[in-house]
Amino acid sequence: MKAQIPGWEANCIICGVSITNPICVNCLEKEIVQWLLTRDQEAIPMVKGITDFFANDVKKTNCIICRAEIGICTCCYINEIYELLLQRDIGLAQELITTFDFDFSFIEAMI
């Protein structure tokens, strides 16, 4: 039986990279908020603001966790969170990257 192939060829509308590990901003936000609870609670409303900004985007593929439609890659979202934390606490920003083990090669190139 042939498995149904979802839109793996979908590309991020921000950076253009193909979305290989689609997780929607709401699922990511849940993880990040949980992580911030013990670290920087004041940053949580700001993270939610970033989520709202990304949540309006074009839909191209489906989240592997909740099946919501998404149009941006994990990196673009996490990168925004990273920039936010960088302004607050450099150590926390670096911890974000090691905790959320995605493909951060392009961020590392920027440091």
Ligand SMILES: [Zn+2]
């Ligand atoms: Zn992207």
Ligand SMILES: [Zn+2]
């Ligand atoms: Zn999701």
